[in-house]
Amino acid sequence: MTSPGGPEQRIQVAVLGAGPGGYPAAFLAAEMGMDVTLVDAEENPGGVCLYRGCIPSKALLHVARLMYEVEEAGEMGLQFGTPYVDLDQLRDWKRRVVAKLTSGLGTISRARKVRFVRGRGRFVDEHTIRVANDGELSEVVFDYAIVATGSSPAIPGPLRVESPRIWDSTAALELREIPQRLLVIGGGYIGLEMGSVYAALGSEVTVVEMTAGLLPGADRDLVDVLRKRLDGQFLEVLLNTTVTGLEDTGGEVKAALAGATIAETRSYDAVLVAVGRRPNSGDLGLEQTKVQIDDRGFIRTDAQRRTAEPSIFAIGDVAGEPMLAHKATHEGRSAVEAIAGEPSAFDPAAIPAVVFTDPELAWCGLTENDARERRIDVEVARFPWAASGRATTFERNDGLTKLVLEPGTQRVLGAGIAGVNAGELIAEATLAIELGARADDLRLTIHAHPTLSETLMEAAETLFGTSPHYIARRRR
Numbered sequence: 262m263t264s265p266g267g268p269e270q271r272i273q274v275a276v277l278g279a280g281p282g283g284y285p286a287a288f289l290a291a292e293m294g295m296d297v298t299l300v301d302a303e304e305n306p307g308g309v310c311l312y313r314g315c316i317p318s319k320a321l322l323h324v325a326r327l328m329y330e331v332e333e334a335g336e337m338g339l340q341f342g343t344p345y346v347d348l349d350q351l352r353d354w355k356r357r358v359v360a361k362l363t364s365g366l367g368t369i370s371r372a373r374k375v376r377f378v379r380g381r382g383r384f385v386d387e388h389t390i391r392v393a394n395d396g397e398l399s400e401v402v403f404d405y406a407i408v409a410t411g412s413s414p415a416i417p418g419p420l421r422v423e424s425p426r427i428w429d430s431t432a433a434l435e436l437r438e439i440p441q442r443l444l445v446i447g448g449g450y451i452g453l454e455m456g457s458v459y460a461a462l463g464s465e466v467t468v469v470e471m472t473a474g475l476l477p478g479a480d481r482d483l484v485d486v487l488r489k490r491l492d493g494q495f496l497e498v499l500l501n502t503t504v505t506g507l508e509d510t511g512g513e514v515k516a517a518l519a520g521a522t523i524a525e526t527r528s529y530d531a532v533l534v535a536v537g538r539r540p541n542s543g544d545l546g547l548e549q550t551k552v553q554i555d556d557r558g559f560i561r562t563d564a565q566r567r568t569a570e571p572s573i574f575a576i577g578d579v580a581g582e583p584m585l586a587h588k589a590t591h592e593g594r595s596a597v598e599a600i601a602g603e604p605s606a607f608d609p610a611a612i613p614a615v616v617f618t619d620p621e622l623a624w625c626g627l628t629e630n631d632a633r634e635r636r637i638d639v640e641v642a643r644f645p646w647a648a649s650g651r652a653t654t655f656e657r658n659d660g661l662t663k664l665v666l667e668p669g670t671q672r673v674l675g676a677g678i679a680g681v682n683a684g685e686l687i688a689e690a691t692l693a694i695e696l697g698a699r700a701d702d703l704r705l706t707i708h709a710h711p712t713l714s715e716t717l718m719e720a721a722e723t724l725f726g727t728s729p730h731y732i733a734r735r736r737r
Contacts, residue, residue: 270402271403271404272297272298272376272401272403272404273295273296273297273403273405273600274287274290274295274296274403274404274405274406274597274600275299275300275390275401275403275405275406276297276298276299276300276406276407276409277300277301277382277406277408277409277410278301278308278408278409278410278411278541278577278579279299279300279301279303279306279307279308279366279377279409280306280307280310280411280577280586280589281308281310281311281586282308282409282576282577282578282586282589282590282592283299283301283306283308283407283409283576283577283593284299284306284307284366284370285590285593286407286593286594286597287375287407288369288370288373288375289593289594289597290597290600293597293601295597295600296376297376298375298376298378298401298403299370299375299376300378300379300380300382300390300392301378302379302380302394303363304363304367305364305366305367305370305377306363306366306367306370306377307359307362307363308409309411309412309413310411310586311359311362311363311366312363313430313431314430314434314586315586316358316359316362317355317358317359317434318430318434318454320354320355320358321351321355322454322457322458322618322619324351324458325457325460325619326619328461329461329494329619331344336656337656346439346462346463348436351436352436355434355436378392378394378401380392380393380395380399381393382401382545383544383545383546384406384545384546384549384550385400385549386549386550387549387570387573388402388403388572389401390403390406391546403572404572405572405574406572406573406574407566407573407574407575407576407593407596407597408545408547408552408560408568408574408579409577409579409589410540410541410542410545410579411540411577411578411579411589412538412539412540412541412578412579412584413538413539413541414430414534414535414537414538414539415536415537415538415539416429417534417536419504419505419506419507420504420507420534420536422507422508422509424507424509425437426509426530426531426532427507427509427514427531427532428531428534429533429534429535430451430455430535433455434455438531439459439462439464440464440530440531441463441464441465441530442464442465442528442529442530442531443456443465443466443467443529443531443532443533444467444469444504444516444527444529444531444533445466445467445468445469445532445535446469446533446534446535446536447468447469447470447534447535447536447537448468448469448472448474448475448498448500449476449477449535449536450476450618451535452533452535452536453475453476453487453616453618454616454617454618455533455535456468457491457494457618460495461494466496467497467498467499467527467529468491468495468497468498469502469503469504469518470498470499470500471503472501475487475491475500476616476622478614478628479616479622479624479628479630479677480628480663480677481630482629482643482661482677482679483622483624483663483677483678483679484679486620486622486660486661486679486680487618487620489659490619490620490659491618499518499523500520501520501522502519502520502522502523503518503519504516504517504518504519505517505518510528513528513529514528514530514531514532515527516528516529516532538584539558540557540559540560540578540579540580540584541578541579542554542558542559542560542579543558547560550568550570550573551570552568552569552570552573552575553569559579559580559581560579560580560581562574562576562580562581564595564607564608565595565596565607566580566595566596566599567596567599574596574599576589576592576593576595576596577592577593580592583612585612585614587613588609588612591607591609592607595607609695610694610695611625611626611690611691611694611695612691613625613684613688613690613691615684617684619681620659620660620679620681621678621679621680621681622677622678622679622683623677623678623679623684623686624676624677624678625675625676625687625691625694626665626673626675626676626690626691626694627639627675628665629641629663629665629675632665632674632675639665639668640666640668640724641663641664641666642663642666642700642720642721642723642724642733643720643723643733644661644663644716644719644720644722644723644728644731645658645660645661645731646658646660646661646662646680646716648719648728648730648731649713649715649716649719649730650710650711650730651710651713651715652680652681652713652716659680660678660679660680660713660716661679661680662677662678662680662716662717662719663676663677663678663720664690664700664703664717664720664721665677666699666700666724671699671700671724672697672698672699673690673693673699673700675694676690676691676693676694676717678690678716680713682713686713686714686716686717690717700721700725701721703717703718703721704722704724704725704727706718719731
């Protein structure tokens with residue numbers, strides 16, 4: 262057994278997991294002059310996000326959006342005919358997108374002098390990680406370690422059936438086939454995103470959600486914008502419904518459905534189970550340290566992302582919700598700065614969330630739902646995209662931009678957007694919250710015309726009755 266840097270050579274920082282939390286943390290530590298080793302099972306940095314999550318799914322969602330745009334172009338007098346899908350070429354294109362990004366990170370890793378050790382790492386003690394790779398064992402001895410092992414798809418016991426027709430999100434991204442009938446279990450962001458992809462490619466998609474609405478964490482007025490469009494893309498959306506069992510009969514999957522209006526067994530060609538993710542905190546050897554894990558499997562950390570073991574930090578999905586790549590990246594910065602002895606803490610005023618369906622949904626800060634549940638008095642300003650000139654130019658007036666404001670001061674507490682490119686637009690609102698901006702700051706900032714970003718300005722304008730395109734009452 263050897264150490265990557267020689268026998269018992271101790272490094273300053275070891276990062277376990279090379280996803281969007283791990284590799285930025287390793288790169289930053291190296292830029293700050295630290296001796297860094299990055300451990301991951303893949304050939305290059307990137308993690309689940311780049312290999313089997315964020316990037317491949319968004320690539321396929323881009324394809325889905327193109328498919329729908331071709332179909333809708335007829336309204337503008339453009340006729341392209343029915344698109345033909347070359348599944349082999351589509352898979353290869355997706356693979357090339359992933360390879361380009363991950364190989365690029367490998368190049369950056371080498372340029373920054375980050376030592377990359379490929380394999381599965383487990384803690385031996387509070388200062389040692391043992392790495393296994395194809396029977397070869399090596400050890401990384403460190404002063405500090407950052408755990409960034411991410412999360413995996415969660416599948417409840419009754420749905421855990423070994424079958425090539427029953428998929429998790431990873432399997433769905435492989436594009437093995439385009440099933441004629443696809444059941445999606447879970448109306449969260451993963452289920453709706455992947456359901457949108459397969460619906461565009463030709464599947465008859467049925468979504469089953471156990472709660473009373475899709476995307477339970479989002480405000481209903483935003484979800485309503487998406488739901489209207491999904492009703493035309495999906496075969497069926499069944500709310501207040503659960504799947505109590507699955508059976509692969511050889512040629513199809515039988516799903517037992519139970520809900521307020523349904524109690525029957527239906528057959529599908531494939532089933533996607535998309536009911537959430539679980540942190541990858543098991544089988545890491547953390548029991549050999551003082552690191553504490555809560556009852557949901559998350560590693561407990563403080564504001565600097567330090568665990569109960571002073572030499573070990575944890576970031577990203579494994580360290581708690583929200584399980585978002587960009588949150589992991591910023592936690593990594595906080596952890597590295599803390600290791601460097603700088604006065605740093607992870608304490609954002611707002612973390613944006615984006616659902617990359619069509620239309621996209623994005624929100625940040627305090628939602629209207631949260632305000633209602635916590636009995637926080639707020640004002641809400643809305644600007645419908647029916648009044649947006651830019652949205653009208655490409656026939657997408659189905660959007661909505663809203664601001665959640667503190668009464669009296671009109672400080673921006675939260676924002677939500679439903680519409681094309683909402684994920685790109687939410688950054689301005691997030692910055693407004695971080696800076697403590699008021700509605701006045703948004704309305705008096707000159708926005709380019711005609712753009713969708715104007716909808717944030719115009720939402721603020723509605724508070725003062727000065728929007729040139731929409732008249733609305735203040736809502737409290």
